[in-house]
Amino acid sequence: MAEVKRTLPVLSENATGSPEAAPWAALERLDLLLAEAARSAEVVYGVRFDDDRFRGLHLDAGEVGRLLDRMPGLPPLAEGRTRSVPLLDEKDLRFVALGQRFELAALDLDILLVALAPEIDPRYERLYAYLQDDVTRKRPGVDLILNLLSATAEEKLAGHRHFLPASPLLRHQLLQLHEDPPGSHATLLSRYCKVDERIVDYLLGGDGSALHPDDCLTIFPADSRISETPLSEAQRETLPRLLAEGRAVLHLRGVSGSGRRTVAAYLARRLGCGLVCFDPNRALARGEDDFQAICRRVVREARLREALLFVAEVDTLLDDDKDARLREFSQALEDWDGPTVLAGELPWRPLSLYRTRPFARVELEIPDFTERARLWGREVTGLSAEELEAVAARFNFTPGQIRAAAHSAGQMARSRQGGPSRIQAAELFDACRRHSNQKLGALARKIDPRHGWDDIVLPEDALEQLREICRQAVHRPLVLGQWGFERKLSYGKGLNVLFSGPPGTGKTLAAEVIACDLGLDLYQIDLSRVVSKYIGETEKNLDKIFTEARTSNAILLFDEADALFGKRSEVKDAHDRYANIETGYLLQKMEEYEGIAILATNLRGNLDEAFIRRMSFCVEFLFPREGERRLIWEKIWPEQAPRRTDLPLERMAERFEISGGNIKNIALAAAFLAAHDGGEISVRHLLRATRREYQKMGKILDDGDFRERMDD
Structure with missing residues (x-):
């Protein structure tokens, strides 16, 4: 056989990293091993490199005889070899680091080197094809690798376990086994090996940045600039020590934006490592079949970088239909000995994760x-x-x-x-x-507040109550925070307000005036859309509303609240019991809510006294008296609206005992009638509009009745 010429291998186009990181000395030892194997192949296969252009594509009687003469299990390329010699040594720093981080045996590292060689120099593809007696098999198969690295049948048999699914190489996704052709149900020895591209990049000195980005995974190097976190001084001291113990799990509970990732980055800085962030939502979006593989890839990346593993939105895995995904995630973490930080909003205790691990939870509250x-x-x-x-x-x-x-x-x-x-x-x-409130519109209707104090007409006491509500909202930080009342209250820190009165008396308008005065958003909740016939759904809907509203102190107006807040019924069946549970849950969420929640009902008598006692304010909207109706008639007209100066507004207020809502409807209808006639709003238009409004109320008002009322 011709002498193997010694040349320095050249990195292939597919390789990344730096030439200095390539294991040149180990590859030279591999070349010597391949040269020895090639000499053995001449004996085993009975041909030289250039003797048979079609070798591997046919099988003759002589070769069958040679196959039968060989002792079963004996590595055919190890002629004369008495023991196997490792290809790598302590100078191959990347291999050494990989072995330490994934607890690999020396044989595991040699397997990776043999499989890595074609990524560095394509000549290895031709050598492997020859030694496998098949010009199409350019990647090393399991059989070839074991033949090269084993000296005896016993060593080769023992080497099988390094290619099994539970082996470190496959469990950590360092090495891939493929069938050729795919779906051929090939035996383990017939499968060929390929080093995962991330491991190729790492072993050749790369940091993963040149690879196709993974949207499930975000890498943050150690950032010395992060110094401010929502952690207390005591937590800043104890948590880094906890995570430094290894296998520790920290659960950060807080809403989005509360600083969960900032805390994780701060802890990573204190530990002197980087941060690997995993988003389960994006992983699940790819399809459940890939989820476990993605989880193992994430853990592999954290191992490679010796980083802190941060799992964002872990609540995603707690849904009832995600039990299998949670188990797969937990199984992947079993292979992770480093620090883990989980982030979510639910008060979760991950039993399967912390039975053998130190565990702690930190509540990240909204800042005061x-x-x-x-x-x-x-x-x-x-x-x-x-x-x-x-x-x-x-x-x-x-x-x-x-x-x-x-x-x-x-x-x-x-x-x-x-x-x-x-x-x-x-x-x-x-x-x-x-x-704020970006998701609230799904279960509530946003009202754009346009009315101020000059637009509402109420008895003085009711107006004063509305002003007191606004004053309390403005001075809450002072009274609850600086004056210390917050420490005296376990709940009920917000403003729970009851508006009661007949339809059209200004309940919705009053809520609008409060929102306009305070500069807050106003959302009207349609309880018919919130209440569900399915057990538990009403509570979920209410929880979504209050959760989304709490960051902005939006005013929540539960209109027609008596649809849910009837007197507590006598429990006769499961439906009655569940209705009471829904009612109690809403009151509980209102007391937890630190903003303004308004219940508007037409019939205060439908609410029992226990509910009323839990309200901060109870504002009664009475049917307007004559003087109040006159003010409403005067204020209802926009300045731009053309109207006759002789409109009998005072007489209308005196003779028609209707609500402010009715007055608004009449004024608007009269305006449309005048617009159609092309003139000013006149008594005739008021007459027609008033008659239509009475028809809606189920009353008849003809021209004679109208003149009689106006002429008395």
Whole structure:
């Protein structure tokens, strides 16, 4: 056989990393091993390299005889070899590091080297094809690798376990086994080996950045700039020590934007490592068949980088239909000995994960008023302390929401034509509203508040109560926070308000006035859409509403609340029992809610006293008296509306005992009638509009009745 010429291998086009990282010395030892195997192949196969152009494509009687003469299980390419010699040594730093991080045996590393060689130099493909007696098999098969690395039949047989599914090479997805052709149900020895591309990149000195990005996985290097977190001083000391123990699991419970990833990045910095972030939502979107493989790939990446593993939105795996996915995720974590941080909103205790691991949970609360004001001051410049405190008081934002809203407000300021580019208070309020309640519209209707105090007519006591509601909302940070009343209250920190009165007496308008005065969003909840006949669904819908509303202190208006808040019925069957449960759950969520929740009902008598006692305010909307009706008639007309000066508004207020809602309907209908006639709003239009409104009320009002009332 011709002498093997020694040349320095050249990295193939598919390889990444640096030439210095390639295991040149180990490849030279592999070349010597291949040369020895080639000499053995001349004896085993009975031909030289260039003797038979069609070798591997046919089988003659002589070759059959040679196959039968060979002792079963004996490595055919190990003629004269008495023991196997490792190809790698301590100088191959990447291989050594890989072996330590995945607890690999020396044979595992040699297997990887043999399979890696074609990624570095394509000449190995031709050598492997020859030694496998098949010009189409350019990747090393399991049989070839064991023949090269085993000296005896016993060694080869023992080497089988390094290719089984539970072996470190396959369990950690370092090595892939493929059938050729696919679906041929090939035996283990007949399958060929390929090093996973991420491991190829790592062994050749890469960091994974040149590979196709994985949207399930985000890598953050250690960031020395992260110093501020929502953790307490004690937590900053104890949590890094806990995670440094290894296999520790930390559960960060908090809403999105509460600083969960910031905490994870801070802990990674304290541990002196990077951060590997995994998003189960994106993994599940790819199809459930790939989920376990993705989880193992994530754990592999964390091992490769010796990083902290951060799992975002772990609540995704807690759905009833995700039990199998949760088990697969837990199984993948069993192979992970490093620190893990789980993030979610549910109070989860991952029993399957922490039986053998140190476990801790940290609650990341929404910052209090003082902290929110400080964060706004850090993110926004140019506004006074009073303006920033007003924003902090109105919006219960997380640190993440504060950053996002400040960024949006800055974009608004920069895009503004003319004037200063600094953020205006109105722009900041608008940005805050844009960053809140983004999902609330699915179960509630947003009302754009357009009416102020000048637009509402109520008895003085009712108006004063509405003003007191606004004052309490404004001064809550002072009274609850700085004056310490929050520590005295375990619940009921918000404002629960009951509006009761006949239809059309101004309940919805009053809620609108409050929202306009406070600069808050107003959402009207249709209880017929929230209440579900399916057990548990009503509670889920209510929870979604209050969860989404809490970050912005949006005002929630439960209109026609008596649909759910009837007197507690005597429990006669399961339906009655469940109805009471729904009612109690809504009251519980209202007491937990720190904003304004308004219940509007036409019949206060339908609410039992236990409910009423739990309200902060009970405002009764009485049917308007004559003087109030006169004010409503005067205020209902827009300045631009053309109307006759002789409209008998005072007489209308005196003679027609109707609600403000009826008056609004009559004025609007009269305006449309006048528009059709092409003139001003006149008595004739009022007559027709009033008669139509009475028809809707089930009453008849003819021309004679109208004149009689107006002429008395």
